Amino acid sequence: MSITEERTNNVIGQRMLRREDPALLTGEAKFVNDLAIPGALHLAVLRSPYAHARIKSIDVSDAASMPGVVAVYTGKDLQSTWAAPMPCAWPVTPDMKNPAHYPLAVDKACYVGDGVAAVLATSESASRDAIDAIDVVYEPLPAVIDLEDALSDRVVIHDAIGTNTSYTWNLKVEAAEGAVDQAFKNAAFTVSERYVQQRLIPMAMEPRAVAAVPQPFGGDVTLYSATQVPHILKVMTAITLGIPEHQMRVVAPSVGGGFGSKLDVYAEELLCVALARKHGAPVRWVEERSENTQATIHGRGQIQNIELAADKDGRLTAVRVRLIGDMGAYLQLVTPGVPLLGAFLYAGVYDLPQAYDFSCTSVFTTMTPTDAYRGAGRPEATYAIEVAMDALARAMGIDPYELRKRNYIKKEQFYDASGNPTGYTAFHGLNYDSGDHLAAAEKAMQHADYVALRKAQATQNVPGARKRLGVGMTSYFEMCGLAPSRVLASLNYGAGGWESATVRVLPTSKVQVVTGTSPHGQGHETSWAMIAAEKLGVAPEDVDVLHSDTAIAPLGLDTYGSRSLAVGGVAIAGACDKVIDKARLIAAHQLECAAEDLQFEKGTFSVKGSPDKAVPIAAIAFAAFTAHNLPDGVEPNLEAQYTHDPKNFSWPFGTHVCVVEVDTETGKVDVLKYVAVDDCGNQINPLIVEGQVHGGVVQGMAQALYEEAVYDGDGNLKTSNLAEYLVPAACDVPPITTDFTVTPSTTNQLGVKGIGEAGTIGAASAVMNAVIDALSGLGITTLDMPASPNNVWKAIQAAQGGTK
Amino acid sequence: MIPAAFDYKRAGSAEEAISLIGQYGDEAKFLAGGHSLIPLMKLRLAQPTVLVDIGRVKDLSYVRDAGDHVAIGALTRHMDVEKSPVLAQHAPLLAHAASHVGDAQVRHRGTIGGSIAHADPASDLPATTLALGATYVVQGPKGKRDIAARDFYKGFLESALAADEMLVEIKVPKMNGAGWSFQKFNRRAQDWAIVGVAAWRNNGTSGVALVNMGSTPVLASAVSSALSSGASIADAASHAADDAEPQGDLNASVEYRTHLAKVLVRRALEEASK
């Protein structure tokens, strides 16, 4: 039975204000750097100013003698401290090359920002001053910042592996051998496009921060970190440092955003723990903003070549994709897997036959390592197919929405002949749980007033028009709710994808929910309380949510990949079911009836047909606690643990429409209107859903119009602060119309899908399609991101045959 | 984001500030709103060993009608320039330009004197006061002197101020109803200008100055001479970059900047002529 049918308590679906916000908005919330830790030493890391250089010598004597300095370490000094190199949990192919990566570089620095020495001092400023006094002699080597150059092995970065290529991963699905080639040969229309996914800097509002506190005896250590993944971090720290796992405790206090950048195991976390143990004192570190731009992972970084084949009506007959992925200097926790998370999505929401040929080759460069960044692989894939669809529509001379309509997977295809929901099994074998693309698209088009827009465009975009109007759309599918453990196994991922929950009804009938998810801005405390309140028939205020401390919530796989609700939230519902099942036995005992004769409604068990024979769950909780009169075989206390391993990914979808005006004189793009119609199945708290869409859309729009990590030819990051790396502010964001269709997931009891990444997945391509649409009348058919005024102006000049 | 160590002295008056600066010499710097200096110190691009805080010299924060001009104390915050009724009446171009400086937080801390003394070509108020033909009053150990805005800017972050001199007042000629325009082109609403233009026109005379078109704020004299010899707005605007030596950066190539200056000067003159 699904909760939608059983719902009686009307908590789910309410626009409840987030309980997290008062503390956050008043500055009372405690982030790692707010923790008062008496006697802590401060860590500072000296970072390589060269993208690629041999370390000839390091003289730390001046630094070591400065006031307040306790110790200075080089990579060599600490080499014996590490039981293993820093972890990469995703060896995507058996022969993937993964150079050993240690918290401090030993012989060679491989990117600007690579740590080469560490200072411990009694104050933050003393540690920072001492960094400047360390004398390193480098032998600079050539930088490698271009992916195609990296591929050529002109300069090999990691001597030990002898090549810059980390791996090649293929996904070829053909109904019969040669199907893809055949489809291209027979196609009425083909397009062949090349896109660059520029590197992005995640730029969480709170940079990273770490504090390691050793216990005086016995070797236990508590690691406080601004992380998305306390559970993963606990295991990985234990392995990397050779610490027995039960002696590690990891706590993520309030965490100010992550977007994937805190889904990692970082050098500074390992340094703090190792040095705290060595010195028998707490060690803390907080990242500076500019340091964050270099020492915390970047996102995206791909060159995409995509080819589409279509029949005379524009129906897709084959898709071919060649990617080059930029790994950066080393493989971080899931770096190599990021392009693969998109590998299944290059046919988007379209009904493609088995004619799909995907291949990704990933290379090392002398830049900051990349890793998961909001959407991770899926925005890139969606961008490629959606921008290519517009190119196909142009090639055919038909309306891009019309082309999409001819290709959408139809609603009926998610059901069998007798109308039972079966999901749609795509060409690659994965099953899309539920969907109705046309309905979402139609709704988006109504909000955008598409027909009128096209008319206005025809009037406005006359030759010589100073301002040109453009309309762009994107229909997306997101593969989220990471992830069914068996699917992860088939992708060689090093862990499962389940999530755990414990639900505990206390003697006074207040409820504790313990979750393995680890929120950093998503509002889990609010939403998880709503789920438990709905299930148990108690007030949401009576539910407390415990998380992000491995001593309190020992089991979990944390928060990323739009998994928290679709996996972790469903686990809570499952734990509630177990609690209710147990309570039912006690209620039956008290009411002297059979358990099957009881119904549970609004927090009360009553005998079907005689509603006056009833007992509330509060009374049962107390009875379970006193244990004076429990049925035989029933343990005291009302508590249950449940681990949910999803049967399937969840597949949210939707259509976004963007309307822009481009000033052809200056190249400036103004977003006039943005419509997002998303479908994430049932919504627990629509307010939070809208917030996630807003943030996601802005992040995607930022990739299209503002953001880019720019490196110069020597491998220096030119955008290392917030004046140069252009994160849009509130006043740069256009009004966003959000609306929804609701197509519940059929694979979990809440009928929910993820929504954390959807906005980002839809937005970049919707915006770029609009910009290109505005300019196509001038002969512009392709444009690199970001569509900055300078880039747009240059494209216009070039198209007009200027000398630029 | 931790600056190198420095000493902090607070001055109660211009005289005290000047004597403190004299005492500590080259290593000392005035601290006004701190919104240019502190970011540089946090990046360790500036490492003064002493800061002389003039932020609380209250009697240098004013906007006064002084007959043919408006007198503005150097410590007047951008927000007070923006909201000044005297400026709204007599030099609306300056009040308007001040409203485009950064965001509200920046405007509540930053001072007009700090902005001018810092002599950043990308700042809005140096170019605007230059377009308006302002005069800067500076005070040193030997007393006060006037420097015309057009003689003040010597190079990138370099001005005619001597190390022991303090900017105390900005005298802005009244605009007498001139038409004006301030064009600020940027990618994000609250950013520095990629290119900016401050312009006014009145009965055959005009003033046009450019933001971020070289190592100093630039007076676009060629535009004004073209206008006074009867050129059309479009023709005059084509001379926008004649006096400029723009540099390329992440947001704009030299060529694009030059083009933008022409477009923005044309738009500014069109607006100022309405």
Ligand SMILES: Cc1cc2nc3c(=O)[nH]c(=O)nc-3n(C[C@H](O)[C@H](O)[C@H](O)COP(=O)(O)OP(=O)(O)OC[C@H]3O[C@@H](n4cnc5c(N)ncnc54)[C@H](O)[C@@H]3O)c2cc1C
């Ligand atoms: C986020 C941000 C955005 C900004 N955006 C803009 C913008 O869009 N446009 C713009 O124009 N500006 C912008 N600014 C700069 C801002 O306007 C500064 O406040 C201003 O440039 C400097 O004024 P201040 O009072 O803060 O000077 P300070 O930073 O205190 O001083 C700057 C320099 O001038 C010297 N100095 C200060 N006062 C005097 C004086 N009276 N006599 C002699 N020397 C003096 C100091 O010693 C120092 O060298 C921005 C700043 C920030 C932080």
